[in-house]
Amino acid sequence: WLVDGMLEAARSIESSTELRRVLSALVAVPELSDELFLEALDVSEEIASSRERAGLLQKLVAVLPSSPELASRYIEVASTISSSVEKRSALATLLEDRALPPGVCVEWVRSASRVASSEVQADLLVAAARRCAAATEVLPVYLAAVEELPSSVDQRRALVAMAEVAAADAAARAAIAAVAERAVASASERAAVLEHLATAAQP
Numbered sequence: 422w423l424v425d426g427m428l429e430a431a432r433s434i435e436s437s438t439e440l441r442r443v444l445s446a447l448v449a450v451p452e453l454s455d456e457l458f459l460e461a462l463d464v465s466e467e468i469a470s471s472r473e474r475a476g477l478l479q480k481l482v483a484v485l486p487s488s489p490e491l492a493s494r495y496i497e498v499a500s501t502i503s504s505s506v507e508k509r510s511a512l513a514t515l516l517e518d519r520a521l522p523p524g525v526c527v528e529w530v531r532s533a534s535r536v537a538s539s540e541v542q543a544d545l546l547v548a549a550a551r552r553c554a555a556a557t558e559v560l561p562v563y564l565a566a567v568e569e570l571p572s573s574v575d576q577r578r579a580l581v582a583m584a585e586v587a588a589a590d591a592a593a594r595a596a597i598a599a600v601a602e603r604a605v606a607s608a609s610e611r612a613a614v615l616e617h618l619a620t621a622a623q624p
Contacts, residue, residue: 424450428460437470441477444468448481455488462494466501474498475507479514492525496532505538509545516552523556530559534566542566543575550582560593564600573607580605580614588621 424447431447434440448461461481468474478499485491492515499511512533515521521529530553533545546566553559560583567579580597587593601614 424453424457425460428457428464431464432467437468437473440464440468441470441473444477445480448484453484455486455491458485458491459494462491462498466498471502471504471507475502475504475511478511482514482518487519489522489525492519492521493528496525496528500532500535505536505541508532508536509541512545513548516548521553523553523558526553526556526559527562529553530562530566534562534569539570539572539575543570543572543578546579547582550579550586554583554586560587560596564596568600568604573605573610576601576605577607577610577613581617584614584617584621594618594621 427443427447431440431443434443444461444465448458453461458481465474465477465481468477478495481495485495495515496512499508499515502508502511512529516529526549530546530549533542533549536542536545546563549559549563554563563579563583567576567583570576570579580601584594584597587597598615598618601611601618605611605614
């Protein structure tokens, strides 16, 4: 009950730096319940600074229990970070730290697809291809995100990354090729994706 009361009291702290310090100390308390971690994530959303909120989330990953509910809430809070760079840091830290269940991977990719920077979004999608591609639910969400990227270079990077991990799956290769043909404006970048797919299909 002490930590619960302190989390509630922390909401009155207006300074992003000080609120991050307090939350960092509270989440380090041993054997916190999942409910208290959820409350800490709720409070972290009140940190105004993108840098401080992302920093708190990155610290939280090291102690966050492996719960789909907690991972989903983490992603929700990370999605509220306005800075593309800081959002990338928060999302990437979670993805690198643990294997996410398929449904959470889908949520992660959807969050990554809302990053404003095309380059940063592509960086995140490449990371997701390597960590989440085994989940069949991820591919259509991933490819939808690629279609929305404004840069052909970034589209090629993301499609090639997925092609590399889906090389043995003919249906996945066909879906990737369809997106390349339909969405990649640059002929050279489109050709690079199709060439990669053709090479991957060779025995």
